[in-house]
Amino acid sequence: MVTPLINTKKYVNVREINGIDFYYEHYQNRNATKTLFFIHGFLSSSFSFRYVIPELMDSYEIVSVDFPPFGNSGKTLDFTYSYKNITVSLLKLIHVLNLKNVSIIGHSMGGQIGLHMLYQSPETFEKAVLLAGSAYLKQVRKSLIALSYLPFSGMFVKRWLIKSGGVEGNLAKVVYNKSIITDEMVKGYLEPFIKYDNIFRALAKFIRDREDDLLQPILKKIKTPILLVWGDSDKIVPIVVGKRLKNDLPDSELVILPKTGHLIPEERPERTVELIKKFIQ
Template sequence: MTHTSLSKKINMNGTDVYYESYPNDSSKETIILIHGFLSSSFSFRRLIPFLTHEYNIISIDLPPFGKSGKSRGFLYSYHNLATTVIQIAEKLHLNKITLIGHSMGGQIALHIGYLRPDLVSEVILLCSSAYLKKSKPLLIFASYIPFFHIFVKRWLGRSGVEKNLQLVVHDQSLIDKDMEEGYLAPFLEDDIFPALTKMIRDREGDLSKEILHEIDIPCLLIWGEHDKVVPLSVGKQLNKDLKNSKLIILKETGHLVPEEKPEEVFLYIKQFANKTADSC
């Protein structure tokens, strides 16, 4: 059975936030999907069809990515992005939600779990970023130079979408024209680059070990064995620092686990959710 998606925009903290909603009338459980850096809801396109059989799904494009606003006035800190997701959940009258965060989205999911443990029943971290420091002072200073956003655009253009996908996907045969076009699309408009420049400035460091130790929400960590972006060693350390967590390692998989192993990821999520429900 396929579930129809509803595309919506909601104004939060002075910017438009785009999200896709996949209602499932037979389920009382809601999952919020949070994508990674330089990505969008597109990265969950192969996982969503599995999830919609069991859950209500909300997939959010974090500003300034995907189809969300690219305001130069928005605060692109993890704390503010987490608060924005919380406000959307409250606006939609959601409670006891499951958060699935990929890469940077995992760090934002952890922020939400830390800020509002009452709102979150469990967190699924897919190759989550962790232990990254704030941008270096020299880079922050440079970001104030007029037209710095042009350097950001050139830097991204130099690496190119194909090379970036080769870095994040272990099985290169998965890379096709649809994938390349889907990940490239948000960067065809120039307004994203000034917003990305501000994100460099606004982003604080990842949550400290001390804060991670305080998070008691059940956390499932799913990692690609061959992740070149956030290595498996990071997942193992995160598993140690989160007191209520479990780590699953996917063989022959890179960083982009929702694209590479969607069915496996779904089965682990379902299994974890059932165990969590049984223990409540």
């Protein structure tokens, strides 16, 4: 059941930050004292939080952002798609919007970026909830980086995505209960790839620009309270990653959801909302 909009107004915006357009949805709540900053995962967008945000927007101010080159954000080849540069840009957006008492809600790669934000600007955030947050990844092989410079690299990325099963096939890999995959769901995840054909060239550059994840010594310096939420059947970022993060992040706790895959906001929206409210408050 979707909570009615009582104190909240939704604004859809595009703002240029560091030379690229950032699309974000801003749910302004005149009675809220805390802000939730949502960051989606790889090949995704703010669409993935469509069941979670409606249940939270009457209690918090919310900003949900599409980080480039995904969703409705920019896909220029002039932007550096590194964790560091995306992080700097998102921090600037938070500053421009004058957000206060901010907590990060990051899913998958959004969790990776969230950890970078906590490390670079710990004073900006109160807490963080990482939903199957990726971590410990190394930069891609040099051969793939070399391929990303080819004129037709975008075509290779497109063919790779199709060969991997397309949107529907990839959704089947990231959920435990495949019956939740509907035509509406497939359409929502597919739309940016139909609407913006230049996303494939940008993805090739994204692969080239992405650096190594944060190392253990850096993770141990992050003192922000963090809730780690994992599905016990996650095949994309296995539970072993969550347990490792629990050991490496000084102020963290881990909740494991049974019969749940990687796409936690889609599979367990009610439980996700419950955990966020309890942890943030």
